[in-house]
Amino acid sequence: MKVSIEEHLQQLRSRATELLLREDWNEYINLYSRFISLCRSHLLAASSGAASDSVHKTLCLALSNRAEGRFRSRDLPGALEDCDDALDLDPAHLKSLLCKAKVLLDLDRYSSASECLKLALASQPSGGAADVVRGLSYRCRKLEAQSRTGSFDLSDWILNGFSEKCPDLAEYIGPVEIRRSTNGGRGLFATKNVEAGTPLVVTRAVVVGRGILPESGDRHGESARMVMWKDFVDKILDVAEKCSRTLCLIYQLSAGTGQGELDVPDIDLFKPEAAEELFVLKSKKPDVGRILKVLDVNCLREEGFSAGIHGKHSNYIGVGLWILPSFVNHSCSPNARRLHVGDRVVVHASRDVKAGEEITFPYFNVLLPLDDRRAMAKGWGFECSCERCRLEESVGFRQEMRELEMVMKSGTDLDGVAVRLEEGMSRWTVKGKAKGFLRASFWPAYSGVYESERLTRRCGRRIPAVSMAVQSVSEAVGGDERILRALLRRLKRGGGDAMEMDKAMRLGRGTYGKIMKKAAMKALCEVALVHYAN
Numbered sequence: 322m323k324v325s326i327e328e329h330l331q332q333l334r335s336r337a338t339e340l341l342l343r344e345d346w347n348e349y350i351n352l353y354s355r356f357i358s359l360c361r362s363h364l365l366a367a368s369s370g371a372a373s374d375s376v377h378k379t380l381c382l383a384l385s386n387r388a389e390g391r392f393r394s395r396d397l398p399g400a401l402e403d404c405d406d407a408l409d410l411d412p413a414h415l416k417s418l419l420c421k422a423k424v425l426l427d428l429d430r431y432s433s434a435s436e437c438l439k440l441a442l443a444s445q446p447s448g449g450a451a452d453v454v455r456g457l458s459y460r461c462r463k464l465e466a467q468s469r470t471g472s473f474d475l476s477d478w479i480l481n482g483f484s485e486k487c488p489d490l491a492e493y494i495g496p497v498e499i500r501r502s503t504n505g506g507r508g509l510f511a512t513k514n515v516e517a518g519t520p521l522v523v524t525r526a527v528v529v530g531r532g533i534l535p536e537s538g539d540r541h542g543e544s545a546r547m548v549m550w551k552d553f554v555d556k557i558l559d560v561a562e563k564c565s566r567t568l569c570l571i572y573q574l575s576a577g578t579g580q581g582e583l584d585v586p587d588i589d590l591f592k593p594e595a596a597e598e599l600f601v602l603k604s605k606k607p608d609v610g611r612i613l614k615v616l617d618v619n620c621l622r623e624e625g626f627s628a629g630i631h632g633k634h635s636n637y638i639g640v641g642l643w644i645l646p647s648f649v650n651h652s653c654s655p656n657a658r659r660l661h662v663g664d665r666v667v668v669h670a671s672r673d674v675k676a677g678e679e680i681t682f683p684y685f686n687v688l689l690p691l692d693d694r695r696a697m698a699k700g701w702g703f704e705c706s707c708e709r710c711r712l713e714e715s716v717g718f719r720q721e722m723r724e725l726e727m728v729m730k731s732g733t734d735l736d737g738v739a740v741r742l743e744e745g746m747s748r749w750t751v752k753g754k755a756k757g758f759l760r761a762s763f764w765p766a767y768s769g770v771y772e773s774e775r776l777t778r779r780c781g782r783r784i785p786a787v788s789m790a791v792q793s794v795s796e797a798v799g800g801d802e803r804i805l806r807a808l809l810r811r812l813k814r815g816g817g818d819a820m821e822m823d824k825a826m827r828l829g830r831g832t833y834g835k836i837m838k839k840a841a842m843k844a845l846c847e848v849a850l851v852h853y854a855n
């Protein structure tokens with residue numbers, strides 16, 4: 322028996338409802354693709370105007386439904402294309418306007434989303450649809466203001482113990498640009514003087530892979546790591562295949578070789594509003610070999626209070642690719658830090674930064690001696706050429722430093738190490754910033770002393786007071802929980818004056834960023850006291 326086109330479409334609709342309920346988006350999209358081609362061929366064959374009007378309506382709804390499916394399966398460019406096709410048929414189609422606004426919001430194109438919502442409002446939605454329009458408009462205004470001003474506020478989230486949904490942060494590019502760095506490759510540079518704590522870049526990851534790995538030494542550990550990595554790579558390839566903008570941006574990143582030959586892209590290329598014409602590729606198929614190399618060089622681990630210590634398992638690991646932060650080089654004397662909030666990373670100045678200065682954050686723990694840092698940089702595949710490493714390599718008293726490092730590692734005579742370093746620095750006429758560099762290299766010894774009232778008393782005035790050491794080390798390496806903790810412990814024990822309180826607040830801003838109110842900063846300081854006992 323021959324089935325009429327209407328009956329066929331009705332069968333497809335019923336099947337689509339089943340797939341929608343099952344959230345089987347791939348099948349849902351496939352089904353609507355068939356539905357759409359049927360409508361289009363029917364439209365070509367339609368003889369009367371009335372018949373063609375009704376198929377137009379059906380086609381418009383089908384495009385809108387496929388857009389929703391594509392949105393759910395994170396094919397945002399595909400979803401946008403479907404919404405635009407539906408709106409070509411009916412510019413006031415509410416469902417398509419709402420879906421388009423959601424897609425544009427997820428693509429961080431807030432002004433375009435806002436335009437779309439204005440059109441949706443003009444069609445006078447009622448009931449639930451009106452609520453959706455109002456909700457999206459509010460979100461749009463909030464994100465647009467954040468992306469323009471760089472004012473973020475994580476206070477509520479922190480004060481609620483990080484338990485609520487992650488705060489909704491906008492994409493933001495602050496006063497920075499990409500230039501050639503002294504290490505030969507490219508780097509991110511400040512275009513204005515900024516204070517410690519100022520957000521520089523806030524951006525969403527292409528993908529973050531998260532998991533809880535078995536204890537190290539567990540024979541399943543390595544295979545669990547491999548499974549997690551494979552899943553992460555598959556997701557990256559999936560996004561890159563669906564979105565040529567993302568693929569183009571991934572291709573801008575270093576694949577590890579020929580640092581000096583890499584192009585220096587304009588910062589505007591990384592703005593969500595950058596024109597689509599800038600992202601045209603010869604082949605939309607991702608070059609897997611090249612992407613694997615890019616991931617090797619640029620993936621970062623989530624870190625900071627938001628990643629590891631709140632409610633998450635101690636073996637938790639999160640690895641992601643964040644495009645613009647991938648231009649930030651490492652330095653053992655960094656001036657920026659990263660804070661992870663959901664899939665977004667906030668890169669903020671961890672100390673005052675001057676216009677023209679390169680923005681750097683630590684790829685690994687920099688509160689360690691030169692040889693340990695060298696080994697870690699080697700693991701990353703480079704030799705660190707930062708100011709601090711160059712200075713420590715060139716000093717004539719390198720051998721004496723090595724001996725002190727050995728004692729510090731044995732953990733037996735921490736006060737002796739700190740005292741001998743201070744005496745050595747007077748003899749070697751080490752001054753100013755260089756003192757901060759060396760104290761940072763021996764921070765485990767200093768912090769061991771400051772943690773213990775007995776050792777602090779024993780050292781007396783042969784080592785600097787906590788607040789002075791904290792000041793010099795934070796000037797060398799920027800804000801850091803472990804340095805902040807030393808100062809907070811001193812304040813907690815009593816004896817801290819208003820100046821020290823002020824210093825702690827400033828160091829807190831360098832450590833956590835100027836993205837929270839005082840009460841939330843205090844809550845984080847409590848966290849530093851509990852979680853950073855060396």
Ligand SMILES: C[S@@+](CC[C@H](N)C(=O)[O-])C[C@H]1O[C@@H](n2cnc3c(N)ncnc32)[C@H](O)[C@@H]1O
Binds near residue numbers: 577619
């Ligand atoms: C995430 S990329 C940083 C941006 C990179 N310079 C570029 O041009 O795309 C990491 C690579 O930059 C280089 N790099 C980063 N920090 C460095 C440093 N302190 N000294 C030397 N090379 C560094 C290394 O080649 C490293 O593999």
